[in-house]
Amino acid sequence: MKPKISLVPSDRFVVSSIDDAVKLRTGSEVPSNYxxxxxxxxxxxxxxxAGYIPALRVRRNGDLITWTFRDYLKDVRTAAKAMLKCGLEEGNGVCILGFNSPEWFIADLGAIYAGGIPSGIYPTNNPDSCKYIASHCHCTIMFVENQEQLQKIQSIKTQLPHLRKIIQYIGEPTDPDVLSWNAFISLGTEPELEQLLEISLSKIAANKCCHLVYTSGTTGNPKGVMLSHDNITFTAKNTGEHYKLKEKEERFVSYLPLSHIAAVIVDIFIPITFKVTVYFADKNALKGTLTETLRECHPTLFFGVPRVYEKMQEKIMGASKSTKGLKKHIGRWAKKTGYRYNKSLITHPNQDKDIQYKVANKVVFQKVKALLGFDKCVHFVSSGAPLSIETLEYFMSLDILIMELYGMSECCGPHTANTLRAWKPGKVGRDLPGFLTKIDKDGEIHMKGRNIFMGYLNDSISTDDAFTDDGFLKSGDLGI
Known part of the structure; x- marks a missing residue:
């Protein structure tokens, strides 16, 4: 049974209470067909x-385990019923502390189905940081990856008055009061819980909060960025359309922290929108194992922060030092050819590939991409910080064009982006469809659109301060 969808009447574009709805930002200024x-x-x-399409894939103990979209939905609904069984009520917080996994996704979506508000906590956070987020969102159910993360929560659980249940989603917990993932899921199999779930689904409104993303807290305590269903589904649809993703044909790798808005959108919600198969890297991905997952997945789009690309560059450059003789000369020639050709695309995006490029591609570029697992990758995206021109140009020489993207948690991730059809090195592209950007007299970037967040949880002062009088989000960043 499909959930009933509705919009709650509201005349406010911003709110700070988890119970309130917002008015959607639509109209001629920020047009949208969705x-x-x-x-x-x-x-x-x-x-x-697309129930038969693989949705999630993870390698465990040497075996590749797959969830189809039908399996995925079934587990999400069961997890939602289990949370209702554990006492989750509408608007309660659900925190997830650990590395990326299918269980992370299922817990996140299950919380939304049950009317809860999920939020990720960085796996590297200390107990005090975990306590602040869990307390701030009134966390009722806490998911932890393993014993290491469990110990953090056990050290602070007496200071979390709303916490009812802890679930360890990888491995067997040693504490009898903590549920394993299988024990948790079994709670959701009782037939009478189906009606409770349908009641929860019937209360969902696309203009109410469904997700919290906490800011880094570099200038004080983290703020809880409230995102609505519409913020997320609209942004996922628009972003995928911007990159011209093909439904049922794409493959992504999940490895960046899911407590960050970029991974939430790229790993969870764009894949649901475009029927993408997501492969999970292991927790040592950023320590060197990411390439193994890339070679298995052959992603069609790869999203990374600048440091990921820099480490790849260092690895390739290190390997090339051992190359000698004719092979070394061919490599240098190919990189010069790749840089020349790809730089020319800036002003002539539709030009034909010349014979030198074709030879370099066959002799060098295809082999390098295959070694990295990028032989099927069409889109390389970078965000989170500026990518150095040096790294950008190095990958250009290998026929890998990295498209920078600009955004923030408060605009649900992406707001402007380069594409293969229109890009400039060192720039962050154009507005995504339906999004609007302007630069104020002091050079600050201001943004508007259906991607703009609802407000900061329980912080009306910061919420009001985040917007201009004419309703634009103030980014705090300078732009030209």
Missing amino acids: DPISIPQLLEETASE
């Missing part, structure tokens, strides 16, 4: 249209 849709409706439709 009707509001909730996350449960999106997942139900995807499972109905």
